[in-house]
Amino acid sequence: MLDMLLPAGVAPTIALLLIAVSFLTSAFTAAFGIGGGVAMLGALAGTVSPSVVIAVHGLVQVGSNVGRTYVQRAHALWPLVARFTAGSVIGALIGALLVVELPERILLGLLGAFILVMTWLPKPRIPGLASSGLVIGGGLSTIITMFVGATGSFVQALLLPLGLEKRQLIATHAACTTIQHLLKVFAFGALGFSFSDWLPLIGAMILSGFAGTMLGTTLLERLPERWFAVAIKAILTVVGIDLLRRAAGL
Template structure:
């Protein structure tokens, strides 16, 4: 129970951060979850809590959502969930933390990688990639943010529309893990605690968005994520015996 409560507090903080900056909180949460729960439970539970975080953030900013961008994203997301839902059968669950760590480092430090996954000008493709990748890594980062930033000058529109898109990505992968045999009921107390914490964080971040310099938070976020990713890779390599020690 103390670990569950601590994870819920972390979830509140990451949800608040994302509501302020528009991104980053989900990646921090998925990076710390291996220290609290089993690998096979990480992505499903992360999806449930991030669904709460993004859906609540979208609701609080519902007047600013651009539904014209959302509709093609939804169509692409349906296709992405179906395609990547089949591929996840071939992924070793004990390697998920390693995959997440490598993904985070590439997204933070590789311009070529970011150009490949973010430089899309089509919300159908963005929906396909973002929802599909979320089945594997939990928090692919809102790939739609770059395009939304180019299309909208208003921060509230960008953050709220991106939140709705991420909520769709998370809700569509829930049936995939139910189909794979994951039982959400076994983690119900923790899940409910984290869902409540995520919603509260969204509310707090929405109120604080215009009071805290987002640039400062993003700089701290960059280095914090780097350290967490390196820790995930090293811990997985140690458990798998790849270090030869």
């Protein structure tokens, strides 16, 4: 009976593992804003066909981020989300056209370098960073997510210089990435990917992810602001270095 609800080639034990990973990664992302999407991508890459990883990951992340956005909606800065969305729409259109043409390793390298620069180098006060900068960043990150799947750290690095309070940062990030992954799902659907066989498993992963979001949100409220900033920088650094490693083929 369970086999009938699962996509071809996905064993019940693998499905249960992915459901558990969805809970853990959603909890981590709700507490720290990033990291869960990359971990979820890694879990999918190690268990399902490479040809479906990015598309399935996108739909799972839509469900995860919708739950996180809803729970933390009171703290989201919606004008920033609107500007990010404007760029993301353009980025999704461009990404759908280029998805089979640009080398993934180049995009990984650029993404890793950008994250490290935005995290550690002193940043001058740039007029328009919260307006046009978010539009451009939304477009670039949405193009990149069509190829590499998880760009939450890119979006986090884009928001970090704006000096948001921790709950504003996490909630605004959740709303931005919800829009980004939703646009990616529409793009892959337009390119012919069929999600129907994956819907039962994805639905179970989304439900377990929402439970993880509730746990992670509780942890966020208890985490001191100073330690939160240290944790964010540490996570971004690890992600950035790992992206450069993958870009170098190591």
